[in-house]
Amino acid sequence: MAELGDVENEFLCNELEQYVEEEVEKQRMVDLYAAISLSMQAIAAAIIDGRHHDVDRMTREALDKDVQALEVMDDGLIAGMALVGIKFRDNFIFVPEVLACARAMKAGMAHIEPILSASGIDPVGKVIMGTVKGDLHDIGKNLCIMMLRGSGFQVIDLGVDTSPDDFIGAVEEHGANLVGMSALLTTTMPNMGRTIEAFIDADLRDDVKFMVGGAPVTEEFAEELGADAYGADAVECVEVAKRLTAESASVHP
Amino acid sequence: MKHRKSQKGRKPINRADYEECLARLSDVLRDIATHADEQALLRCPYKNRFDRCTAQFACGYKRARQTPEGLPCCASDDHLDYRTAWETDPASVDVMRSQLSSTCENAGTVSCDGRSCEAITGKTIFHHADELDVQVPTSCGRMGTCHECIVEIRSGADALASRTDAEAFLGDAYRLACQAVIEDAGKRIGFELLRRTPKILIAQEYRCIELEPMVTRQDDKVYYGEEELDTYRGQLYGVALDVGTTTMVLELVDLETGRSRYVESFENPQRFGGSDIMTRISYDGGHYNGELHTAIVNTFNTVLRGICKRVGISRHDIYEILVVGNTTMRELFFGLDVQSIGQKPYRSKIEQEYLNGARKTTSLRESARKLRLLANRNAVVFGVPIIASHVGGDIASDLVAIDMAASTEPVMLVDVGTNTEVVLGHSGRLMAASCPAGPAFEGGLVRYGMPGCVGAIESVRWRGGKFDYETIGGVAPEGICGSGLIDLLAELRRTELMTPKGVFRNKAKEIEVAAEHGVTLSRRDASELAQAKAANFCGQAILMRQFGVSPSEISKLYLSGGFANYVSVSSAVEIGFLAPVAEDRVVKIGNGAAQGARELLLSRKKRETIGELVKQIEHVELETTPDFFEVFVEGCQFKPMDWNSLQ
Numbered sequence: 001m002a003e004l005g006d007v008e009n010e011f012l013c014n015e016l017e018q019y020v021e022e023e024v025e026k027q028r029m030v031d032l033y034a035a036i037s038l039s040m041q042a043i044a045a046a047i048i049d050g051r052h053h054d055v056d057r058m059t060r061e062a063l064d065k066d067v068q069a070l071e072v073m074d075d076g077l078i079a080g081m082a083l084v085g086i087k088f089r090d091n092f093i094f095v096p097e098v099l100a101c102a103r104a105m106k107a108g109m110a111h112i113e114p115i116l117s118a119s120g121i122d123p124v125g126k127v128i129m130g131t132v133k134g135d136l137h138d139i140g141k142n143l144c145i146m147m148l149r150g151s152g153f154q155v156i157d158l159g160v161d162t163s164p165d166d167f168i169g170a171v172e173e174h175g176a177n178l179v180g181m182s183a184l185l186t187t188t189m190p191n192m193g194r195t196i197e198a199f200i201d202a203d204l205r206d207d208v209k210f211m212v213g214g215a216p217v218t219e220e221f222a223e224e225l226g227a228d229a230y231g232a233d234a235v236e237c238v239e240v241a242k243r244l245t246a247e248s249a250s251v252h253p
Numbered sequence: 254m255k256h257r258k259s260q261k262g263r264k265p266i267n268r269a270d271y272e273e274c275l276a277r278l279s280d281v282l283r284d285i286a287t288h289a290d291e292q293a294l295l296r297c298p299y300k301n302r303f304d305r306c307t308a309q310f311a312c313g314y315k316r317a318r319q320t321p322e323g324l325p326c327c328a329s330d331d332h333l334d335y336r337t338a339w340e341t342d343p344a345s346v347d348v349m350r351s352q353l354s355s356t357c358e359n360a361g362t363v364s365c366d367g368r369s370c371e372a373i374t375g376k377t378i379f380h381h382a383d384e385l386d387v388q389v390p391t392s393c394g395r396m397g398t399c400h401e402c403i404v405e406i407r408s409g410a411d412a413l414a415s416r417t418d419a420e421a422f423l424g425d426a427y428r429l430a431c432q433a434v435i436e437d438a439g440k441r442i443g444f445e446l447l448r449r450t451p452k453i454l455i456a457q458e459y460r461c462i463e464l465e466p467m468v469t470r471q472d473d474k475v476y477y478g479e480e481e482l483d484t485y486r487g488q489l490y491g492v493a494l495d496v497g498t499t500t501m502v503l504e505l506v507d508l509e510t511g512r513s514r515y516v517e518s519f520e521n522p523q524r525f526g527g528s529d530i531m532t533r534i535s536y537d538g539g540h541y542n543g544e545l546h547t548a549i550v551n552t553f554n555t556v557l558r559g560i561c562k563r564v565g566i567s568r569h570d571i572y573e574i575l576v577v578g579n580t581t582m583r584e585l586f587f588g589l590d591v592q593s594i595g596q597k598p599y600r601s602k603i604e605q606e607y608l609n610g611a612r613k614t615t616s617l618r619e620s621a622r623k624l625r626l627l628a629n630r631n632a633v634v635f636g637v638p639i640i641a642s643h644v645g646g647d648i649a650s651d652l653v654a655i656d657m658a659a660s661t662e663p664v665m666l667v668d669v670g671t672n673t674e675v676v677l678g679h680s681g682r683l684m685a686a687s688c689p690a691g692p693a694f695e696g697g698l699v700r701y702g703m704p705g706c707v708g709a710i711e712s713v714r715w716r717g718g719k720f721d722y723e724t725i726g727g728v729a730p731e732g733i734c735g736s737g738l739i740d741l742l743a744e745l746r747r748t749e750l751m752t753p754k755g756v757f758r759n760k761a762k763e764i765e766v767a768a769e770h771g772v773t774l775s776r777r778d779a780s781e782l783a784q785a786k787a788a789n790f791c792g793q794a795i796l797m798r799q800f801g802v803s804p805s806e807i808s809k810l811y812l813s814g815g816f817a818n819y820v821s822v823s824s825a826v827e828i829g830f831l832a833p834v835a836e837d838r839v840v841k842i843g844n845g846a847a848q849g850a851r852e853l854l855l856s857r858k859k860r861e862t863i864g865e866l867v868k869q870i871e872h873v874e875l876e877t878t879p880d881f882f883e884v885f886v887e888g889c890q891f892k893p894m895d896w897n898s899l900q
Contacts, residue, residue: 069266073274081281089288096301098285119265136310139298143286150282152275160309234286238279 001027002034009033009041012083015048019087029086032079039067040075043108047080048087050100056107069115077108095139102146109149123154125245126176130158130167132191137184140214143234144180151238164191164198171199171208177248178241181227183214192217193225209244213237300327361412361440372412372438378404379430382444389446390555395431400544401551402430403525409442422541427525447522465857466491466508467633468572475572478857482572482631490514490571492557492628493850495647496549496578496586497521497814498530498671499695499704502847503553505560508572511855515560516847520704522552523585528692529671530581530643534595537585546588554627561627571628574621575854577637577846579645579672580604587617587636588624598874599642614864615639637853638864640676641872643687648674649867650849654842655811657683658862662808663800667793667831668845669735669817671695675792676870677800677807683870684800688792693785694735694816699778701766703732705816710737710767712821715744720766730767733774735816738782741766741774743824746891753890755779783889786830790888793832794899795878803896810834813845828891 007013012033020026033041039062046054055077062072084101087093116123127148131141138160145155156174158166167179183189192212199205209228222230229244231237289298299308305324306315314329361372363381370384379402382389390401397419405426406413414434416423423429428444435442468489469476475483489508495501498521505515523545526536537545561568576586580601584591594601606612617636621628637646651668652658658680666676671692676685691697696704703709707726710733714721722737724730733741745751750758755776757764763775797804810832812820818841825831831839842848853860875881884899 063263066264068264070270070274074277078274078278078281081278081285085281085285085288088285091292093302094296094300095289095292095298096307098289115263116266116271118263119268119271121266121268121271136308138309143289147279147282147286150275150278233290235283235290 002031004030006030006034007041008038009045011045011049012041015045015083015087019083019090019092021090025086029083032082036075036079037067039065040071040079043072043076044080044083047077047101047104047108048083050097050104052100052104052107055104056110059108059111063111063115069112072108073112077105081105095143099139099142099146102142102149106149113154124152125178125241126154126156126174127178127180127241128156128158128167128170128174128176129180129182130162130170131160131182131184132188132195133161133163134191135183135185135188136160137182137214140184140234141180141182144182144213144231144237147234147238148180148241151242153238153241164195167195168198168202168204171204177208178211178244179208180211180213180237180241182212183217186216189214189216189221190225192227196226209248211237211240211244297327297329300329361409361435361438361442363435363442363444365444365446372435372440372442374435374438376435377431378406378413378428378433378435378442378444381435381442382430387446389430390552391431397429397432399551400429400548401522401555403427403447403522403548404430404433404444405447405524406433407443407445409440412437412440412442422544423525424527447520447524462511462852462856463858464511464855466573466855467635467857467860468508470509477572477633482633483569483629486567486570488566488570490566491573491575491854492571493847493854494553494574494576494578494586495650495844495847495850496576496582497647497846498533498579498582499524499528499692501549501552502844503556503560504847504851505557505564505566505571506851506854508855513851514564514566517556517560519552519556521582522548528697529689530579531595531689533585534581534591538592538595543588545585549586550625554625557627568627569629571621572632573854574626574628574632574634575637575850576617576634577646577650577850577853579647579674580639580643581645583617583636583639583646586624587619587634594643601639604639604641615867616864637850638867640685640867640870642874643672643689644674644676644685644870644872647846648676648685649863650847650853651811651813651842651845652676652866653849653852653859653863654813654845655809655840658866660809663802663806664809664811665793665797665807665832665834666811666813666845667789667817668814669694669789669812669820670814671697673789673792675796677796677802678870680866682800683866684796684873685870686792686796686873686875688788688875690785690788691781693778693781694738696732696734698781698785699733699738700775701732701772702738702778703734705734705736705819708732709734710741710772711819713737713740713744713766715748715750719768720744722767730770730772732772733766734819736819736821739820739828739830740824742779742782742786742891743821743827745774746828751779751891753892755783755889755891783891786828786891787885787888789831790829790894791875791881791884794884794888794894795875795881796873797832798899799873804832804834804894807832807834808838810839811845812839812841813843817841818843827893829888829894832894833896 020029043058088098129145131138145157148155156170181192211229212222212227213231219230229240231240301307304327306327314327316326316328362369363372365385365387368385414436417432420429420432467477470485473485474481475485491506491508493504501521502518504513506513526533526545581591581594584601603615607615616638619634621632621634622630637649639645640648651666660679663679668674673688673690678684693699696702708728708731709725710722710730711725712723763773766772822836822839826833
């Protein structure tokens with residue numbers, strides 16, 4: 001069993017002391033951080049602090065020094081996100097902070113992806129994600145993207161206020177066959193249908209599957225506007241994405 | 254850049270290792286996403302840890318930036334749906350609201366035992382009980398077959414999906430926790446377990462009795478009387494079980510030392526079949542015949558399994574289960590037909606067989622295996638003989654506890670309960686009667702009545718223009734239990750806030766008992782209590798008259814059962830609940846039936862003695878007394894028993 005003093009990174013030490021209250025959990029985290037190298041501790045700390053530029057730089061440096069890609073993922077990125085999860089659960093931080101951490105994690109993953117493809121490991125699937133035209137709400141969509149990326153998907157995030165043309169352009173550019181649309185307003189919900197119609201007009205409807213979500217969206221509404229699937233939350237979004245990817249793989253082998 | 258290695262130079266990633274790594278990441282993220290979802294019901298997700306707004310869109314709660322480069326403040330207090338303030342088309346607000354209302358402002362709850370959690374559509378009551386850390390008994394893996402997880406829905410029953418086939422046998426307010434699914438998560442649902450553990454007096458000091466159990470060890474063999482049961486496994490245990498209509502007491506006894514190893518009291522799980530004996534009988538005669546028996550056997554096994562674990566013995570060490578109970582409870586435990594007890598002349602089949610000479614005794618013997626009871630495979634289940642009609646083995650057991658067979662002067666035993674039983678006499682002559690008092694003093698029929706559980710008002714005094722009270726457990730009052738009701742009625746009489754006929758002063762409809770907690774007593778409650786009290790009164794008065802003794806000639810009045818141990822004798826005498834016997838002659842014996850059961854388990858001699866004694870007891874049918882109705886009406890009044898007027 002390690003002690004708090006065994007965690008050399010000062011930032012991590014402070015974080016553990018300040019935010020992890022439960023003894024057993026604290027010990028588990030101390031053991032985790034004490035066992036990883038100093039450079040990995042630094043990456044974990046940068047993740048927790050949401051410093052994506054630092055994560056980007058340190059991950060690159062570590063890989064250059066022949067640290068194994070999966071070690072970076074496990075000891076740096078995941079170890080950092082584990083504490084983010086605890087702080088979030090105990091209400092020390094909130095969704096905006098969590099998303100900043102997720103962005104930092106993505107900066108690290110960006111260096112691992114090329115190694116994955118060089119090793120012959122393709123992403124689980126490729127998803128275009130965006131909030132529809134006229135809508136500026138992005139938190140639900142961002143949580144979905146975080147989950148998708150964490151499950152091995154390659155995600156192209158088109159952000160908010162995405163026009164049907166932007167969606168079509170992204171599908172063509174990236175060769176994706178899955179599109180996720182989000183809307184939070186009842187007034188913008190119909191734009192999901194308009195986007196799908198635009199795909200029909202462009203003769204691209206059969207090449208892609210649509211999944212939709214957002215607070216006012218329901219299963220029935222999804223069906224009505226001609227989407228292929230509906231996801232109630234970020235966790236379900238991953239399940240739906242996996243299912244649709246498998247379906248289109250069987251259609252377009 | 255010249256040091257930078259090409260991708261090709263890096264070590265490839267093993268697919269299986271990567272997938273494991275990904276699974277770990279997904280686990281971490283899934284917890285985050287799930288928590289985000291839950292939190293979104295209470296707090297705007299765009300609001301950061303410093304309560305600043307990070308949203309890119311306009312919102313009614315956004316307040317001026319404190320510094321030019323800083324984020325705006327959020328003025329939402331999180332009590333209202335924050336989403337309605339977001340920039341949106343005015344007409345859509347209502348639509349949004351109605352869609353969000355079920356998950357936001359009106360978030361429903363599920364509560365039990367003072368704890369509550371958020372209601373989730375599509376999940377069962379059992380799931381919510383887990384959330385609340387409330388232990389619901391089950392042994393079928395929540396499939397709806399063991400019928401152990403019966404709960405009483407106290408509120409919000411309409412928020413549950415309609416009952417499944419597995420629940421068809423249950424009455425209105427009862428559901429199986431594993432089957433009842435929440436359909437409308439916007440309601441408040443309250444439920445209660447059937448097996449709350451009531452406060453029951455368990456005798457702390459045992460009488461020393463000669464150790465002579467039926468189960469004995471001779472060398473390496475275990476015998477029941479002369480029969481060989483098993484090879485000795487290192488210990489001999491027996492169970493004494495008192496099956497009350499409302500409460501059960503299970504005691505695990507070491508048959509080699511006579512020492513009690515564990516006592517547990519719990520609610521009789523048959524409440525879904527009605528709270529009194531007559532409703533249980535008619536329930537058992539209906540479509541769901543056998544359910545009451547199943548419920549009690551399963552509960553017995555669950556409780557005993559827990560005890561064995563705690564004490565550290567095996568079920569195979571248990572060789573005898575001795576059962577005492579009123580006639581109906583005993584027969585239901587043995588899985589016998591009880592219909593004849595519900596109709597004149599109110600005799601069980603066993604009693605009929607005894608009376609027409611087909612059997613020598615009303616005691617019962619069955620194998621534990623046949624009744625599916627948790628015990629050694631050759632264990633014996635013994636049912637203590639009943640006295641007559643409703644007066645069952647529990648009263649016989651009481652008589653063991655007070656050593657009735659040795660008394661030479663007239664004594665009276667009053668076993669207070671849903672059915673109050675009275676036995677009067679001495680070793681030479683004994684009379685018994687059963688009085689159907691109903692559950693008014695035990696939590697039924699009275700609006701704020703409750704069993705003697707934590708939160709019940711157990712004693713009441715009128716002081717300084719209001720009621721002073723004490724609750725069990727010293728917590729805020731939820732209702733009043735039997736002893737509290739008797740005190741309350743006596744105080745209402747002493748202060749003349751109520752007439753003997755139960756009319757409140759100034760024709761008030763109700764009296765506030767604990768005003769700050771909304772506990773009251775209504776006229777109707779008083780009338781229910783008057784009738785229950787009258788049943789107790791009739792039993793004592795008629796028996797004394799038939800036997801030919803006056804209250805002053807009674808050398809001992811033994812009070813047994815349920816709440817009797819907590820009752821203030823002076824209050825009980827003042828309202829005529831008890832005969833006017835001098836207080837120093839009143840002996841509270843606690844749960845006499847449980848005590849007697851333990852002694853019967855340990856002594857063959859006592860078993861023989863009581864077997865003979867019950868045969869001599871004259872059973873008096875109160876309703877056949879010519880002036881029964883007059884005595885009953887007299888008994889309905891809240892005043893001391895006037896012996897002279899009864900002559």
